[in-house]
Amino acid sequence: MSEPLQEALRRSFVSLEKQREVWRSVLEECSPLMEALGNLAEQMSALTRVQLLDTPLRVFPQLEELLRVKLLQAADTVLQRLGENMCRLQSIRDSISSQASALLQQYQQSSVDLTMLTERSATVPSLADMLQWIQDAERFYRQQFLQRKALLQTLRPDQLLLLESAPKRWKSLESPSADQQITDSLCRLSLFIQPQ
Amino acid sequence: TNVSLRGTNLRCTWITGSARKIRDNAADWHNLMLRWDRLNDEGFNLAASIVNMSSQGDLLVLDTCPPPSQSTSAEAQQVAGAAELQDECLKLQDVVDRMVVVVKKMEHLVEIQRGVLQLEEFQFGPEGRRVPLCLSWKTREFEEMSGVLLAAFSQELKLKQTILQEVAHTMTSDLSKVYLSCWLHQPFIPAATRLGLEALLLETGHRPL
Numbered sequence: 001m002s003e004p005l006q007e008a009l010r011r012s013f014v015s016l017e018k019q020r021e022v023w024r025s026v027l028e029e030c031s032p033l034m035e036a037l038g039n040l041a042e043q044m045s046a047l048t049r050v051q052l053l054d055t056p057l058r059v060f061p062q063l064e065e066l067l068r069v070k071l072l073q074a075a076d077t078v079l080q081r082l083g084e085n086m087c088r089l090q091s092i093r094d095s096i097s098s099q100a101s102a103l104l105q106q107y108q109q110s111s112v113d114l115t116m117l118t119e120r121s122a123t124v125p126s127l128a129d130m131l132q133w134i135q136d137a138e139r140f141y142r143q144q145f146l147q148r149k150a151l152l153q154t155l156r157p158d159q160l161l162l163l164e165s166a167p168k169r170w171k172s173l174e175s176p177s178a179d180q181q182i183t184d185s186l187c188r189l190s191l192f193i194q195p196q
Numbered sequence: 197t198n199v200s201l202r203g204t205n206l207r208c209t210w211i212t213g214s215a216r217k218i219r220d221n222a223a224d225w226h227n228l229m230l231r232w233d234r235l236n237d238e239g240f241n242l243a244a245s246i247v248n249m250s251s252q253g254d255l256l257v258l259d260t261c262p263p264p265s266q267s268t269s270a271e272a273q274q275v276a277g278a279a280e281l282q283d284e285c286l287k288l289q290d291v292v293d294r295m296v297v298v299v300k301k302m303e304h305l306v307e308i309q310r311g312v313l314q315l316e317e318f319q320f321g322p323e324g325r326r327v328p329l330c331l332s333w334k335t336r337e338f339e340e341m342s343g344v345l346l347a348a349f350s351q352e353l354k355l356k357q358t359i360l361q362e363v364a365h366t367m368t369s370d371l372s373k374v375y376l377s378c379w380l381h382q383p384f385i386p387a388a389t390r391l392g393l394e395a396l397l398l399e400t401g402h403r404p405l
Contacts, residue, residue, distance in 0.1 A: 071377065
């Protein structure tokens with residue numbers, strides 16, 4: 001087996017484990033923000049549907065406009081914070097992507113032949129498998145990021161229908177099976193990753 | 197925050213007379229607005245639970261219609277629910293009463309500010325003093341700022357009083373949502389009001405430059 005390549009793979013998986021944690025925590029921060037956004041959208045549509053002139057609130061002529069401004073400002077703030085979280089996701093994706101491509105490059109430049117590539121033991125999976133898993137993880141985070149970013153880019157504080165459905169759509173982007181596959185491969189690697 | 201406000205700027209501690217009044221007033225504005233915010237949070241939770249209870253009340257009324265045999269237990273439940281609702285309304289009333297007190301105190305601050313201005317006009321004529329009392333604002337500007345703040349909170353108080361009257365009797369969920377969102381977002385207290393307070397605190401040396 002190729003020692004340098006194996007070592008590089010080990011380092012990548014260790015860092016992948018850490019980045020998965022950060023990714024998860026960023027997503028956990030995003031979901032209450034998404035809920036808040038949906039909630040604000042709901043308040044805005046309620047305001048649109050109610051004819052304030054037919055309610056006891058008619059004595060406040062400017063109320064509707066002022067409240068709408070407040071709601072839009074609040075939605076803006078939430079969108080901004082989501083944007084900041086997207087930046088953090090982007091940097092995680094970038095780091096995973098660059099590691100994956102560096103590994104691939106290292107493999108292409110090495111003199112690893114087919115036997116070495118497929119050789120494996122009880123504790124160490126084959127280089128081919130590990131390269132595959134890293135690529136799978138890289139693709140997962142790349143797609144996840146793009147989908148979430150695309151969703152956020154469609155959101156405008158004044159487009160109520162899109163805003164209202166946003167929390168649901170955000171949740172639907174979760175891809176538990178693909179995520180589970182990465183967990184599984186990291187499990188298979190647990191003995192390999194452990195510092196010797 | 198009360199503690200941190202006092203004496204952040206020691207060079208101002210020796211001031212007396214009108215400058216002292218203006219400086220103390222600014223601190224009072226800050227504290228009253230904090231108290232208002234706390235009352236607003238407290239009131240929002242109460243208003244939200246009132247809305248939830250009233251919407252559940254509707255469901256109970258619907259339930260009682262078909263089976264007459266169960267009506268006694270349902271009625272008892274309804275009575276208990278009404279008592280609970282009444283209780284929450286009283287608590288909200290109490291919050292609004294305390295908000296009235298806050299606005300009364302704000303009115304008092306505006307009166308003091310007007311007094312300071314009148315005294316100055318009496319001493320220096322309609323142009324006022326040449327050298328500003330604090331950093332740069334004319335005494336009139338303090339009076340105007342207090343007026344702006346008071347107007348915002350008085351109007352918001354009227355809105356809260358209306359919501360208090362109506363929130364338990366509102367049948368449509370959209371209107372209930374609008375009431376709650378009015379209570380929470382305080383449309384008559386725009387971001388500019390908070391900035392005005394910050395300007396006041398900066399000017400009077402409560403916030404470091």
